Amino acid sequence: MPLFDFVCHDCGKEFELLLMGSDRPVCPHCQSLDLEKKMSAFAVRTKGTDGSTSSGGGSKCSGCAGGSCATCH
Numbered sequence: 001m002p003l004f005d006f007v008c009h010d011c012g013k014e015f016e017l018l019l020m021g022s023d024r025p026v027c028p029h030c031q032s033l034d035l036e037k038k039m040s041a042f043a044v045r046t047k048g049t050d051g052s053t054s055s056g057g058g059s060k061c062s063g064c065a066g067g068s069c070a071t072c073h
């Protein structure tokens, strides 16, 4: 499943959304369409900075199977 991390430019919250085909991502907090998709490079950089979560041994976890949930970080 295509699970992506987003940041809302309006309310500043971070969240995850499943994007199916041409679905338009909408902020679940304020329904804004002004969202920024966070690329995988961001997760790698965050992981490198944190370095506290290495139990998964990879970029995926059982929680989201996409390497982009809070547990993954």
Ligand SMILES: [Zn+2]
Pocket (backbone or CB within 6 Å): 008, 009, 010, 011, 012, 013, 027, 028, 029, 030, 031, 032
């Ligand atoms: Zn928002």
